[in-house]
Structure formats: C-alpha cells, structure tokens
Amino acid sequence: MEGRPLRTADVARASGYSLQQVRDLERLGVIPPAERTGNGYRAYAPVHVVALRAYRSLAFAAGPVASRHLLADAWGQSPADAAAAIGDVHVRLAREREEVLHARRALAAIRSEAGAVDPNPRSVEGTDGGAGSGAGDAMSITELAGALDVRTSTLRFWEQEGLVHPDRITSVRARHYAPEAVREARIVAALRRAGYGVRAVRELMGALGHADGLEAADRVLQSRLDGIAGRTVALLRAGSDLADVLDALAPGTSVAR
Structure with missing residues (x-):
C-alpha cells in the first residue's frame, strides 16, 4: 500500500x-x-x-x-x-471484570450461609460488603442500607420494582427486613454492582425461586465474564x-x- x-x-x-x-x-x-x-x-x-x-x-x-x-x-x-x-x-x-467477580463472591457467600446460623447476625461480610443474614437477623431500612453501602432511597426503589420484599410494621408503617428480604437485597446489590439493569436483575431474582437459583445466577455471571474476556482479547x-x-x-x- x-x-x-x-x-x-x-x-x-x-x-x-x-x-x-x-x-x-x-x-x-x-x-x-x-x-x-x-x-x-x-x-x-x-x-x-x-x-x-x-x-x-x-x-x-x-x-x-x-x-x-x-x-x-x-x-x-x-x-x-x-x-x-x-x-x-x-x-x-478490568473494572467490569472485578465487579462481576465481586458479585460471584457475594453469591458464593450467600450460598454458604444457606441453612447456617450467623453467630453475629449484625456483622457485615468483609468479602462482599453484604449484610449478615443469619437466623433471627431482622434489619431496619437504615441498618440494611448501611450494611450494603447503598442509600435508603435505593432500597425503596428496589422494593418498588419488586426486587426486594420487606415486611411492614403496621403501627408505624416502617419497613422491616426479615432474613429472606436481607438475602434478596444482598443478591440485588451484588448484581447491580456487576452492571445488570433492573429488568435483568428482576429476571434473575425470579430464577432464584427455583432449586438451582443461585447456580443459575452464577452461570449468568460466568457468561458475563466470558464476554468481558472476549472483549479484552x-x-x-x-x-x-x-x-x-x-x-x-x-x-x-x-x-x-
């Protein structure tokens, strides 16, 4: 030429x-x-x-x-x-990859907690920034927001979008996050940090109701890692x-x- x-x-x-x-x-x-x-x-x-x-x-x-x-x-x-x-x-x-790895670590921690009792239910996981969700661990919206390092308005938005389902204390209409709702919030936080939009998170959260829900979410994250690897190449x-x-x-x- x-x-x-x-x-x-x-x-x-x-x-x-x-x-x-x-x-x-x-x-x-x-x-x-x-x-x-x-x-x-x-x-x-x-x-x-x-x-x-x-x-x-x-x-x-x-x-x-x-x-x-x-x-x-x-x-x-x-x-x-x-x-x-x-x-x-x-x-x-590199940041995208680290966010997905962060989400996978969070899911792994949640999986390991299934059926286990957390001796310190108010603790925050050091590996994923998630809130503890041991037996008997209920949290207010302020406590959960602090544990997940998100705003309380973010938790309200997730509730509005059907991603997280807190209970209500009828006397004051305050949000009350039972262990299952804490678990939902942790998974949503992990997926959002991995770059998933609300619609994709909603679909993944729906899959979590099945027996292999966490495994299915992990497969989705692995697929995202594969995509990032291809883009890096x-x-x-x-x-x-x-x-x-x-x-x-x-x-x-x-x-x-």
Whole structure:
C-alpha cells in the first residue's frame, strides 16, 4: 500500500468495510479526512486502513459509539492524551471484570450461609460488603442500607420494582427486613454492582425461586465474564494498530502519510 494514494475501494478491501462504510466512518471522524486529487477523488493513505482495523476491534471491546468518539477525538489530541484514552478502555474492562467477580463472591457467600446460623447476625461480610443474614437477623431500612453501602432511597426503589420484599410494621408503617428480604437485597446489590439493569436483575431474582437459583445466577455471571474476556482479547488485537495510530499523531507527522 506504500508509494501511491489509496482509492476508496483499496481501503475497503484492505479493512473489510464496504465503500459506503469507509465514507461514513470518515464523515464521523473515525479516520481523518482523505486528501483530494485534482479531479476530486479521495486519496487515502495506509494510516486510514490501520485506523479502520483498529476501530473494528475497538468497537467490539468498548462499543461502537465510545470507539467512534475515542478515535475521532484522537486525531486532534497529543499522542499522550490519545494513549491515556485508550488506557481508560483497559481500565474499564478490568473494572467490569472485578465487579462481576465481586458479585460471584457475594453469591458464593450467600450460598454458604444457606441453612447456617450467623453467630453475629449484625456483622457485615468483609468479602462482599453484604449484610449478615443469619437466623433471627431482622434489619431496619437504615441498618440494611448501611450494611450494603447503598442509600435508603435505593432500597425503596428496589422494593418498588419488586426486587426486594420487606415486611411492614403496621403501627408505624416502617419497613422491616426479615432474613429472606436481607438475602434478596444482598443478591440485588451484588448484581447491580456487576452492571445488570433492573429488568435483568428482576429476571434473575425470579430464577432464584427455583432449586438451582443461585447456580443459575452464577452461570449468568460466568457468561458475563466470558464476554468481558472476549472483549479484552479484541482490545489486545487492536493494540498494534492503535500504536500505529498514535505514531501518526506524533508532532511533525502527517496522518496522510
């Protein structure tokens, strides 16, 4: 590809995108504007192909919208700032993975407590930040919110969405979280921290009513881990092309080389 300008068809063939997709991604700023020949045709350079290849893998790892913004911004940034933005994608994936692992640890702790009596029912689990739920352990909304490190308004919202089912003390209409409601709240907190939306959490909580409920929830979390692993591999594949993009941003370097 060195030595002569590349036509749109050349770039499409080398990158795996269609002619229209190449034009659209140029319009969106994913690749810098092509130079124009005397007769008005686009004249691309090898860096355009590299950027499109990087975008393909990056879009799988971080999502197409975030990836479009990242590359569009990169062409106006210093290499250091663009590299930092790419590094943030790695950090976000690592954080997502840790949140899912956190949820799995929480579910494992809940599973191990099944049928067991907690000698200190008011304790907070050190491994998952959850509230203790031993026999006879009932909590107020303030106590449970503190144990789970969430707001009381969050617990009320979960109740409104049918995720958690506290009892009511009729004399004062105060919420009273019996052990089963504490357990529900712990699972909801774990799943929410793992990035699940309310609808997905509701479906998982429904599955917990079955005999293998916790195991089913754990399988869902494992599937999410597998997805994160695939996205991480895609980001690693993009690494070499992204490094070439950063080289093209170096001072004194033309991106249309």
